Structure formats: C-alpha cells, structure tokens
Amino acid sequence: MSSHMTDHGPVTGKPVSARDGRAWAKVILAGEHAVVHGAPALVLPFPQLSVTATAQLAGSSRTRRDTFSFTMDGSRRPAPGAAEGGNDAMCALASAFRAAVGVAEEHRVVVEIDCTVPPGRGLGSSAACAQAALGAMAQLFRVELTSRLAFGLVQVAEQVTHGRASGVDAMAVATSTPLLFRAGTARELVPRCEGLLIVADSGTTGHTREAVELLARGFASRSGSREAFVREATDLTEAAERAFTGGRIQDLGTNMNSYHVLLRNAGLSTDAIDAMVRAAVAAGSPGAKITGGGMGGCVIALAHAGQAQEVARALASAGAVRTWSTPLGNVELP
Structure with a gap:
C-alpha cells in the first residue's frame, strides 16, 4: 500500500x-x-x-x-x-x-x-x-x-x-x-460558458477494457502512433479547457467534435454512437462526442440556451434511451 x-x-x-x-x-x-x-x-x-x-x-x-x-x-x-x-x-x-x-x-x-x-x-x-x-x-x-x-x-x-x-x-x-x-x-476551473450539457444514454454498455486493449494493439502495430495520439489529445483538451474557461462554447464544441473523430478513428466509437453525435450536431449542438471508455456508453452534447429540448429530441430520435442535462457553468450538488 x-x-x-x-x-x-x-x-x-x-x-x-x-x-x-x-x-x-x-x-x-x-x-x-x-x-x-x-x-x-x-x-x-x-x-x-x-x-x-x-x-x-x-x-x-x-x-x-x-x-x-x-x-x-x-x-x-x-x-x-x-x-x-x-x-x-x-x-x-x-x-x-x-x-x-x-x-x-x-x-x-x-x-x-x-x-x-x-x-x-x-x-x-x-x-x-x-x-x-x-x-x-x-x-x-x-x-x-x-x-x-x-x-x-x-x-x-x-x-x-x-x-x-x-x-x-x-x-x-x-x-x-x-x-x-x-x-x-x-486544477479547479471556473467555467464561463453559457449553455447546457446534455448526456444521452445509448442504451448499450461500454467496454473499457476492450477499448484499452484495442488501442494498445493499435499503438503496438504502428510506430509512433501512441505519441501522435497523446499529442493530438493533449492539444485538443488544452484548447477545450481554454474555451471552457473563456466562455467560448462554439470553440469548446469544435474541440469536442475533433476529439470524437480522434476516438472514432481509433476504433473506440460505434455506428450507434456516431449516429447520435451526427444527430446532435445537425440539431444545432456546437459539439458532441462519445464520453468515457468507449465502444458504447453515452454521448455528450452542448446546447445553447433554449436549444436543449431540440437537441435532446434529436438524440432520442437517433436512438438515445434517456437524456439528462445540466448548466455548463453552474454545478448544483444534491
């Protein structure tokens, strides 16, 4: 210990x-x-x-x-x-x-x-x-x-x-x-983005261990791929943090979209998850992505004020079995 x-x-x-x-x-x-x-x-x-x-x-x-x-x-x-x-x-x-x-x-x-x-x-x-x-x-x-x-x-x-x-x-x-x-x-952050975060359950269980093993096999098969993945992920996350604390929800969404592409290209998304992400963006979400270990699980999507119901309906139409939402800048504990 x-x-x-x-x-x-x-x-x-x-x-x-x-x-x-x-x-x-x-x-x-x-x-x-x-x-x-x-x-x-x-x-x-x-x-x-x-x-x-x-x-x-x-x-x-x-x-x-x-x-x-x-x-x-x-x-x-x-x-x-x-x-x-x-x-x-x-x-x-x-x-x-x-x-x-x-x-x-x-x-x-x-x-x-x-x-x-x-x-x-x-x-x-x-x-x-x-x-x-x-x-x-x-x-x-x-x-x-x-x-x-x-x-x-x-x-x-x-x-x-x-x-x-x-x-x-x-x-x-x-x-x-x-x-x-x-x-x-x-490091604690002070969020300044106005808007909502929607969490949408795909109804399918993610497979974290399998996702980690899949990613590891990919890294092992391609020289330099791990370093490239970590470098791109770092750049996107740091940019997302600057947008989040700077009140730029569109930029935050852009970085979330790009991070989803990074995970999808690594084989960590699914067709059902991708369909939900596309539906949220088509409904006006600034950005959407899979969250967590991958290969199933939940999609998260940003929404401007007054837009959350439309984005949530689009996610439901694309297959989400339930959704929840929270203000981006005001976490209220139960």
Whole structure:
C-alpha cells in the first residue's frame, strides 16, 4: 500500500450508528484514454446522477467478511461479479480502509449502496459507488479522511475494476468543481460558458477494457502512433479547457467534435454512437462526442440556451434511451 495511506492512527472509539456517504457521476469533455498516458482530461461533476451509501456494523460478531449490496434501477441485487461478502473491488476498498485507519478486524460492516449512475456508460459509476461507500464507512468509524487519502483508497477499488485507472474518475466523483486533471493532480476551473450539457444514454454498455486493449494493439502495430495520439489529445483538451474557461462554447464544441473523430478513428466509437453525435450536431449542438471508455456508453452534447429540448429530441430520435442535462457553468450538488 502506498505511503500516503498512513494519515491516521488506529480507530479506538466506539463506532456510531449507521451513516451515509454520497458521490455523483462525472463527464469527460475531452481527454479519454490519453489521460492514462499523462495527458490532461477536462472533466465535470454531474450530480444529476448520484450514489448514496449507508454503512452499519454487521449484526453478528461471527460475520467474517464485509458485505455490500446495491440498488440499481429499483431492484436490490448483488453487485455484478459479487461473491459472498461483496465484489472484489469493494472488498479491496474495505481492506485498504481498515489498514489505512486501523479499524479492528472484529468490526465487520454492511454497506447498502443506492446508485442512479448507470454502469458501463462512461459516467464513473464504479468510482462513485466506491466513494460513497468509503464516505459511509468513514462516518461510521468517526474518521475524517483527507482528500488525498480518500483518493488513494477509491483508486484501490478502481484498479481492481479497470486494471489501469488514471485516477480521473476517483477525483471527479467527489468534487463539486470542473477540473483539469493530469497525472494524479487536478486544477479547479471556473467555467464561463453559457449553455447546457446534455448526456444521452445509448442504451448499450461500454467496454473499457476492450477499448484499452484495442488501442494498445493499435499503438503496438504502428510506430509512433501512441505519441501522435497523446499529442493530438493533449492539444485538443488544452484548447477545450481554454474555451471552457473563456466562455467560448462554439470553440469548446469544435474541440469536442475533433476529439470524437480522434476516438472514432481509433476504433473506440460505434455506428450507434456516431449516429447520435451526427444527430446532435445537425440539431444545432456546437459539439458532441462519445464520453468515457468507449465502444458504447453515452454521448455528450452542448446546447445553447433554449436549444436543449431540440437537441435532446434529436438524440432520442437517433436512438438515445434517456437524456439528462445540466448548466455548463453552474454545478448544483444534491
């Protein structure tokens, strides 16, 4: 375990009664895939989709494992891939939390997670669930986590879920501020763009691991292709950040369009996603793109004030099963 997970001594006080943790979705405007190679990513919190978690002590002292259950789409069921006692990522998170803050082994927890962030859509569902569960466990054991420690602990779960995780999701699901993320650090941004961001669910699950492997095979087959991809992604993301903070929604949209082309040319989009992107732009959106790992998931689209309904209808006609929207410059936490 990394050295920054030693912010606390052992937990000696009596645990409190059940406590809640909270987190929310994130949306990447630019920077997907290149961010794991050290390039920047422009990311927004998206609190319209959120996660809450409740943690309490297990009722029996004979319980040997922490347990996790999820409510998704209104049905109580174990997390995907869960074994008895919870899925691997959540169990890894709980173990890392215990080691970091000194929770006694006899204190086993039951964590119930209520998630409205659709999984596999590039919106940070796994990181949001981990962040909410961590917050609930921290409150249960009267621990005040530093942001650095919390980030590291959520990353433990993210590495189990995704293999190689950049950290952008782990940081974004706990912030109320747009960020320019790079190499494990983030700079808070002040957005000045007027307008709305629309998130449209294609209804298909993305495939992050497959997308990463596909991109890696492409890099391996063409000398210099990784450097070219990262360089173009960096230029587009930095330009998008300047437009975002400078109030130039058209320029932001242009850079989002170009980033979508970059991902599409790398094989990370789908015909259905491309159709949604074209529909949004045809309806007047300044820019639209796939968001997240790719090969399915969600499309994001910009809209001028008063234009959001038209863009959302176009996305629905092109295949979106549901849409959500948020002001670009005013993140309101639930």
